[in-house]
Amino acid sequence: MLRLILRDLRLVLRQGSDATAALMFFVLCVVLFPFGVGPEPNVLMRIAPGVLLIAALLAALLSMERLFQGDFEDGSLELLLLSPLPAEGVAVAKVAAHWLVTGVPLMIVAPLLALLLRMPVDQLGLLVGTLALATPLLSLIGAVGAALTLGARRSGVLLPLLVLPLYIPVLIFAAAGLDAGLSGLSPRPHLLLLGGMLCGALVLAPLAIAAALRAAHE
Amino acid sequence: MLRLILRDLRLVLRQGSDATAALMFFVLCVVLFPFGVGPEPNVLMRIAPGVLLIAALLAALLSMERLFQGDFEDGSLELLLLSPLPAEGVAVAKVAAHWLVTGVPLMIVAPLLALLLRMPVDQLGLLVGTLALATPLLSLIGAVGAALTLGARRSGVLLPLLVLPLYIPVLIFAAAGLDAGLSGLSPRPHLLLLGGMLCGALVLAPLAIAAALRAAHE
Amino acid sequence: MDGFLSMGGYAAYVWSSYGAAALVLVGLLVLSLTGLRRVERTLATLEAAKPRRKREPKVGPVPTASPATETAP
Amino acid sequence: MHRFANPARFLKIANAVLPWAAGLSAVCFVAGLYLGLVASPPDYQQGDTVRIMYIHVPAAWMSMFTYSTMAVAAAAALVWKHPLAEVYAKAAAPLGAGFTALCLLTGSLWGAPMWGTWWVWDARLTSVLVLFFLYLGYMALVDAFDDPARGNKAGNILLLVGAVNVPIIKFSVEWWNTLHQPASVFRLGGPTIAASMLWPLLLMAVAFQSYFFAVVILRIRAGLAARRVQTLRLGQAG
C-alpha cells in the first residue's frame, strides 16, 4: 500500500503538473468570482468563505475524475485488483495519494487567497483547520463517485452529478463554521460535525470504493 | 459534416445522460451558491447574473473535456482526419453538436433559475440574448482548449487552466451587459462586443482546432 | 539619506516594487544559470561515457546528416 | 534567417552577443537606478510613487514584447519548421511570465496609493492578467505531453491563439474608459519634468531589454543542451 502511494506520488511528480494544476485551478476559480459578481469589496468580503470552499470543492471534483481513470484504461487497476493487496487497501492508497497531491497544497495556498479577499487574519487558522477536515472528506467522497462512474459512458458529466449532492453537506458545515468564526461565535459544533463525517467516511468510503472498483471489472 | 453532427447528436441521445447531466450540473451549481454564501435575498439578487454566468461557464467547461476525448481514444478521430472531410469541417461539426447539446438547453432553463434568484421578469429576454451570444463562444473557445490538451497527461486539470483565462473576457462582458440591463442602462455596447468576439472566434477557432487535432495525431 | 529611504512617505510601495523587481530578475537569472550548469554537466558526462562510438562516424555521416535538418520541410 | 537554423552557428553568434548584452544591461541598470531613485525629482502630483514607473513600465513593455516574439516564433515553427523557434519560445516563456508578474505587482503597488485600491477589474488590468495566465498555460501545456515535439506544437497553437490578447492590452485604455492612464506619461508634468523622467525610464527599458537578451541566450543554450541529452539517452538505450 505504501508502495502504491509512493508510486502514485512519483507518477504525479514525474508527470509534473498535477499538483500545480489543481492548485492553479483553485486560484483561478477564486479569481473568477469578482469578474462575475463585480468588484465591490464589501460584497466580496461577505462571500469570501463560500467562494473559497466552492472553489476547493470544484478543484477536488475536477482532479477527481482522473483518479482511477488512467489506471483503469491502461489495465493497471485490473492488475492491482488481481494482486495480493486487498481492494480496500488499493482504494485507501489511491485516496491518500490524491489528498496529498491536491488537498494539502490547497490548504497551504488558501490563507493567501483569503487575505486577498480580505478575510481577517485571525480567521486564517480556522480556515486551515476547516480545510484540513473538509479536503480529505472531499477526496474520500469524490473517490466513491469516481469509482462508481468508472467505465460509465459519460463519466465527465455523471461524476459531478453523483458527487455534488454528497458534497453539499460538507460545504454547508464548513461554510457555517467559517461564518460562525467570522461573526464571533464558536465554530466548534460545526467542526465536530465535519470531524464526525470524516470518521464515518474513513470507514465507509474504502468499502464502497473497493466494491465499485470490483464491479467495474466484471 | 451534417452527418457528423447528426451522429454526434444521436450518440448523445443514445447514451442518454449527456445533455441532461450538463444541465443538471448547471442547476446544481446555481443551487450551490445559497449554501456557500448564505440565504440572504439581497445578497443573492445582487450576485444572480454573475452566478448564472459562472455556472454556465463551468457547465460548458466540464462537458468540454470529453468533446474529442472519446473519439480520440477509440480511433474515430484518426479516421475522421483521414476521411475526405477537411479537418476544419470536423472541428465545426463537433463544436456545433456540442453547442446544440449543452448551450441550447441551458438557454432554455436559465430564465427559470433566474426567476428563482429573483431576477426581474423584464430582464429575462436580455438574459437569453446574452446567453445566445455567450454559449457558442464558450463552446468554440473551450473546443480549442480541448483539442490542444488531447493526449496531454493531466488534461482534466490542464484544460481549465488554458480555457478559463480566455473565458474571463466572455464572462466580464456578459456580466457587464446583464448588469447594465439591471441598472437601466443600455446593454448594447457589451452585446456588440460579445457579438464581435463571436465572429472572431467563428473564424479563428476552427483553424486552431483543426491544427491542434492534426498535431494530436502526429 | 532618511528622505531617500522614506520616499516621501511611500517607502513601503516604492521599495517593495524595487525589491520585487530585484527578486524576480535575480531569481530568473539564477534559475537559468543553475539550469544551464546542470544540463551541461549531464551532457558532459553522457558524452564522456561513450567517446569511442562517437569519434569514428564523425568523419563520415555527420555532414550528410546535418543538411537534412536544414532542408526539413 | 535560415543561417541560424544550425544550432552550432547560432551558438557561436549568441556567445559573442552574450557578454555585450550582459554588460549593457548592468551599465543601464546602474545608471537607470541612480537617475530614477536619486537624481530625478518626485512628480508634483504623484510624489515619490512615480518612481515605481521605472519598473512598472519597462516590465509592462517587456511582457508584451516577449509574448509577441514568442508568437512570431510559434508561427515560424509551425510554418517553416524552424528548429530554433520552439527552443526560443520555451526559453522566453518564464521570462515573460516574470515580467508580467512584475507589471501586475508593481501596478498594484502603485494603484494602492494612487487609486485607493490594489485592483480593479477593468479592461487593461484584466487583459494583463489574462496574458499572465497565457504564459502559465503555455508552460503547463508544453510539458504536459509525453512527446516533446507534440507539446511544442500544442504550445505554438496556443501562442498564436493568445496573440489576439496583445493588441487588446495595448489599446484597452483607448477602447474602454479605465482607471489606468493612457499612454500619456510624457505629458504628466510638462516637458521639463518629462526629460528628467524620460531618461531613467528609457535607461531602465534598455536595461530590461538587454537583460532579457542575455538571459534568454543562456536559456536557449540550456534548451539545446537538454535536447542533446535526451537524444543521447535514447540513442544509448536503443
Add this chain to the structure above:
Amino acid sequence: MTSSSPFTGRDLLCLRGGRLVFQDLDFTLAAGGCLTLVGPNGSGKSTLLRLMAGLLKPLRGTIAWDGVALAQDPEAHRARLHYVGHLDAVKASFTCREILSFWAGVRGVADRAAVDRALAAFAIDTIADVPGRFLSAGQRRRLSLARLVAAPAPLWLLDEPTVGLDRASVALLEGAIARHRADGGRVVLSTHIDLATPGGAVLDLAAFAPAEDDEDGAEDAA
C-alpha cells in the same frame, strides 16, 4: 481506380520521439500490388504506415502518388485511402450496422446494400444489430475491417490486421485483399504472422534501421 499511377516513397527518413527509426527507405507499389511490412518489434512498421497515410510527415524524403507528393494534395490522398490501425473506432452504444453505415457515409456511400454486403464479407451479419460494447476483441476487429469493403478506396493501409482474428476470419481477409487487388487496388499491410498475398512484395524494415554507430545523425537532427 486509375491503374498506372505508382505509389512511391523515396529516400525516407523518420524520427520518432527524437530517435531515428529508419532511413534511406524506398518503396514502390503499382496498381494491384501488395506490400507486406515485416520486421521485429519497434522497427517502424506502424510508423511507416502512418507516414503513408499522411498522419506523420517524414523528416526527409517524399511519398508520392502518381508523382504528386502527398503534402501537395492531402485532401485527394485522404479520399483515396483506407487506414485500419490498432484502434477499432467502435462506439459502445451503436450497433455494428450503425457504425458501419456512418463510416461508409463519411466516404459518401449512403447505400444500405453496400453496408450489408460488407457485414456479410466479414461474417458479422449475424451480429449486425448487437451494440459495440458486447463485441469480443476479434468481432470488433472484423467490424473495423468491414469498412474496407463498405466504401471502396484504391489504397488500403492495414496495421497488423490479423490481430485477434480467428482462422476463418483470416481467410476472409485474405479473400477480400485478393479481390481488391484483382480490381486494381493496392494494399500495404504489416504483420508478424504468415498471410497469403500471392505475388506481393515484402519489405523488411530491419534492413533500414540506423547502423549502430550512426546515431550522431539522429542527435544532430533532433
Add this chain to the structure above:
Amino acid sequence: MTSSSPFTGRDLLCLRGGRLVFQDLDFTLAAGGCLTLVGPNGSGKSTLLRLMAGLLKPLRGTIAWDGVALAQDPEAHRARLHYVGHLDAVKASFTCREILSFWAGVRGVADRAAVDRALAAFAIDTIADVPGRFLSAGQRRRLSLARLVAAPAPLWLLDEPTVGLDRASVALLEGAIARHRADGGRVVLSTHIDLATPGGAVLDLAAFAPAEDDEDGAEDAA
C-alpha cells in the same frame, strides 16, 4: 508451489451482456500442465480467463483450487496468479525497469536482480531505461509479459499473449512457459496462432456454445 492440487472448473455457465456465452464447461489443470483455449471470435476465451482470475463470477458451477472454491478465498487465489490481458498497464512516464519493479514489488519481490533477469528474459534489457511512451506495440507487450518472470506465481493466465510479438519474442515466450511448467507451474492461454506447448491440453470453446446459437457459430466459422 504445491504440486498435487488440481485447478478445476465444473459445470460452468457464463452469461455476458445478457447472452449465454458457454455452458456445461469443465476443465482440470494439474501442476505442470498447460491449457490452450481456442475457438472462434466471441466463443468466450477471454471470458473464461477472467472467470479463472476471479474478475467475473460464473452464473452456475464452481472454479476451485485444490478443492477450495475461489469465492471462498479470493485473496489466496489472487496471490497465486498472474494475469496478462489485452491491456498492458504501461505508464508513459515510467521507464521499463520502474514499471516492472513496481509490479514485482506489489507481489512482494523487491529484488533488483529478479527484475533484471525478467527484462533479459524478454530481450528488453536494452531498452530498460526507455520511458513507456516510446515503446512500440510489441515492446509494450513484452514488458507486460516480463511481469510473469519477475515475480513467481504458480498460475499464469494469458489472454492472446502473442499479439504484437515478433517471431523471436514468441520463441522467448514459449521458452518461458516451458521453464515455468518444468518448475511445476501451470498455464492457461488463449491464442489464434500455433504456439508450441508440448504435452498441453487444448480446450475448444466452440464445443460449449449454447445450442440455439450453434448455427451462428457455424456461420461465424465459415
